[in-house]
Amino acid sequence: MLVSKTLKCKVFNPTKKKLELLSQEYTNFQIYVQTGRDFGIYSATKATFDFKYTKKARKKKQPIPLNRYFSRFKITNHKLTPYWFRVPVKGKRGGIWLPIIPHENIDSSWEIREAKVFKRKRNFWIYITIRKEIQLKTSYSSVLALDIGEKVIAAAVLSSVRKPIFLGREVRGIRRHHAWLRKRLQERELFKKLKEMRGKEKRRVELVLHEVSKCIVELAERNNSIIILGDLKGIRKGGRGKRFNRIVNSFPFNKLSFFIEYKAHLKGIAVIKIKEDYTSKTCSRCGEEGKRVSQGLFKCPHCKYQANADYNGAMNILKRSWEHVFQDGAAAFSPEPPMTERTRAEAHI
Ligand SMILES: [Zn+2]
Structure with a gap:
């Protein structure tokens, strides 16, 4: 599994001479982008730009x-910073070595790919794409099933514990608060404020999604579990009921599942997505169709089973994941038998 990411690095305390050379290169590059005139930029940089960028890109500022x-x-043991990056510039053979501080520490197991130089206010930033091959584990001792819902962002059930864990409840509060704010701002026609708020809401939700995904992956790591995710993508096309449509439209599902997948892969944990149709309506005990009677409660008219609706959903995913995993034969599994201790599970609700 090839995992890649962007390492955001700030150019930190370069010498005056280096800063001059870099600024010169940057300025000349911007002139080249907009006018096509070359006042001195590194030839390979010019070639890369010509090759990669469309005409449209030539109208605004671009990173080198x-x-x-x-x-x-x-990576060195230099006092200033261990990380250094060499940027080729016109007029200095061998380019300039710049001290950089990345947003997170990395080791030498990562492969360095292409990079981009940005200028923000007075500072230079280098965004480096790095990647590495990660071997996913082929043997797990449990399954971590996730149901993504609207009330709680993720309901997780571990096959070995069966006690549900609810994560991301605060997202709902954030969204409600912002919906309320939006309405007020619209009434007062404060459109600039409105625009600012949109970014703020997005960032707050994203922060929670990062925490939720981190927590899930840590849980899977501790329990040596494979992660099974209900995949809502399949539902989007079919239009399967109001609830799903509402969830799909209002929550950044793709983002959450992307975060989970990415963080899991970094740890060598596989993520399997299964189709989640009807998991919220199906009774996880008897498999018949039940109902969400109120927001949080699921009731089955056939076997009289009652449970937290998100928990019921996660149990369905867990149940289905057994079929999936065994059918696939992808993983060499030595887990406990599926769904034998239902009564114990129900006691937790
Ligand atoms: Zn039932």
Whole structure:
């Protein structure tokens, strides 16, 4: 499994001479982008730009694209910072080595790909794409099933514990608060404020999604579980009921499942997505159709089963995941038998 990410690095305390050279290169590059005139930029950079960018890109400021064959990265034991990046510039053979501080520490197991140089206010930033091959584990001792709902963002059930864990409840509060704010701002026609608020809501929700996904992956790591995710994508096309449509439209599902998948893969944990149709309506005990009587409660008219609706959903995913995992034969499994201790599970609700 090839995992890649962007390492955001700030150019930190470069010498005056280096800063001059970098600024010169950056300025000349912007002139080239907008006018096509070359006042002195590194030839490979020019070629990369010509090759990669469309005409439309030539109308606004662009970061300098750095081809990986002409730039270098190294980890040292330098006092200032261990991370250094060599940027090729016109007029200095071998380019300039710049001290950089990445937003997170990395080791030498990562492969350095292409990079981009940005200028923000007075600072320079280098965004480096890095990647590495990660071997996913082929053997797990449990399953972590996730149901993504509207009330709680994720209901997780571990096959070995069966006690549900609810994560991300605060998202609902954030969204409600912002919906309320939006309405007030609209009434007062404060459109600029309105626009600012949109970004703020997005960032707050995203922060929660990061925490939720981190928590889920840690849980899977501790319990040596494979992660099974209800995949809502399949539902989007079919239009399967109001509830699903509402969830799909109002929550950043793709983002959450992307975060989970990405973080899991970094730890060598596989994520399987299964179709989630009707998991909220199906009774996890008898398999018949039941109902969500109120927001939080699921009731089955056939076997009189009652449970928290999100828990019921996660149990359905857990149940289905057994079929999936065994059918697939993808993982060499030695888990406990599925769904034998229902009564114990129900005691937790
Ligand atoms: Zn039932």
